[in-house]
Amino acid sequence: MPEYRMLLNPAANHVYRQATPALAAAELEVTAPFVTAIEPTTVGGADALRFSADDPDELVLAGQSSLLACFEENGGWLRPLELPELRVLDDDLVTIPKxxxxxxxxxxxxxxxxTLSQVAxxxxxxxxxxxxxxxxxxxxxxxxxxxxxxxxxxxxxFDALVSYLKTYLRAKRIKHSVQVTPVRRDGRSIGRRLDAEARLDEATRDRSARPGQPRLKMTVFxxxxxxxxxxxxxxxFDAIVTDAPYGIVHGAEHRGQGRQNTQGHQNGRDRSPQGLLSEAIPVWRSQLKAGGALGIAWNTYTLSRAELLEMLAETGLHGLDEGPWLNFEHRVDSSIVRDLVVAVAD
Ligand SMILES: C[S@@+](CC[C@H](N)C(=O)[O-])C[C@H]1O[C@@H](n2cnc3c(N)ncnc32)[C@H](O)[C@@H]1O
Structure with missing residues (x-):
């Protein structure tokens, strides 16, 4: 069976870089069923994965989140694969904010x-x-x-996102609209909403192998x-994708203590996201389309995997919990060991 090497993007963050080969191997196993014998390796000192595949699906390889480049091994030589470009906007859209x-x-x-791999x-x-x-x-x-x-x-x-979007889209000369408007309920203001749209022109769209999507929408409350x-x-929504508060830099806004928010709920800082998630997951579940998927990342020091799976199960969501799905846990720092669960409707 033909063998391949996938070079992995060197993450800027040293800790994440150490975790990348194992995470990328688990991602490939979950999302590329045609691949076998995946193992971390190096190519010229750079982190890579080695795997075997008969007739690999190039779109699936191109979708791997850590992909830098992919090669087919041929008698000791590596032949580069020209994989399709799936990104419709430059990397710096996501990497500039720090x-x-x-x-x-x-x-x-x-x-x-x-998460999107589980949405048909x-x-x-x-x-x-x-x-x-x-x-x-x-x-x-x-x-x-x-x-x-x-x-x-x-x-x-919220303000930082609004100003970043305006600056970025203007600097890249991408046609866009970015609007912030007050949100009112029963005649009183309860917050704000951002509505943004980027209109990708032919040049931006044509570089991507994805079917043209001329307008990208964003709404944030x-x-x-x-x-x-x-x-x-x-x-x-087709998918809900979220990184829960770690109880470190960001506390979880948790009801039951402290000041009242604009909707009449009590707020307070809670160092564990457990209370927040137990109240929020049923709400998020109600916002998922049939056939949708929910992906959550969280700090395992604050909540066990079993507890989170139980919360999901109570809303009729089945957390994927076998084989490579168990290989995403990784250390972020001395107070955070992060894991993820992707859940789909039972
Ligand atoms: C781990 S951070 C997510 C960071 C985000 N992915 C990013 O890169 O900017 C968790 C976020 O949840 C927000 N948060 C905490 N409790 C909340 C609540 N009850 N309702 C809405 N947002 C909340 C925090 O303000 C924080 O921005």
Whole structure:
């Protein structure tokens, strides 16, 4: 069976770089059923994966989140594969923003790819990040040609996303509209919403192998994620992709203590995301289209995998929990060991 080498993108973050080969191997095993005998290796000192495949699907290889380049091995020589370009916008859309609490963009791409791999519908898909921060998931979704939707409680994070989008789209000369409007309920203001659209011109679209998606949409509300269904109304999403608060840089806004928010809920800082997730997951579940998938990353020091799977099961979601799905846990720092679960409807 023909053998291949996939060179892996060297992550800027040293810790994530160490975790990348194992994560990339698990991602390939989950998303590329035609591949066998996957193992981490190096090519000229650079991290890579070795695998075997008969007639590999190039679109699937091109979709791997850590892919730098792929080669077929031929009598000791490596022949480069010209894989299709799946990104509709440049990498710097996601890599330029740098701030404490940002979810590593390479990890965000991994979680997005794994979650979307469980959605059978053709794109462009509608992706919700109900703990959006400054929008790493939403920007990664745009880069992959999908629409992004979000909810975020931190007004400063919301403002930073708005100004970044305006600056980036203007600097790249991409036709766009970015609007922020107040949100009112019963005559009083309860927050703000961002509505952005990027109109990709022929040149931007033609570089991608994806069927042309001329307009990418983004809507983000300020507010509490447990009000996400109220904020988005009847809208349903193909995928929900989110990185839960780690209880370190970002506390979880948790009801039951502290000040009241604009919707009349009690807020407070809770160092564990457990309370937040147990209240938010049923809300998010109600926002998922039939055939949709939910991908969550979280800090295993604050919540066990079994507890999270149980929360998901209570809403009728089945967390994928076998084989390579168990290989995504990795250390981020001394207080964070991150894992992910992708769940689909039973
Ligand atoms: C781990 S961070 C996500 C970071 C994001 N992926 C990024 O790269 O910018 C979790 C986010 O959840 C937000 N958050 C915490 N509790 C919330 C709540 N109850 N409702 C909405 N957002 C909340 C925090 O403000 C923080 O931005």
């Amino acid at each position: 701030y404490p609490g940002k979810t590593n963009e390479a990890f965000t791409r991994l979680l997005l790819h794994l 519908r053709p794109g462009p898909l509608e992706v919700l990040d109900p703990l959006a921060g400054r929008g790493t998931t939403l920007l990664a979704a745009w880069q992959a040609g999908q629409h992004g939707y979000g909810v975020e409680t931190d007004e400063k994070a 300020t507010g509490d994620t447990r009000d996400a269904a109220a904020l988005f109304g009847r809208k349903r």
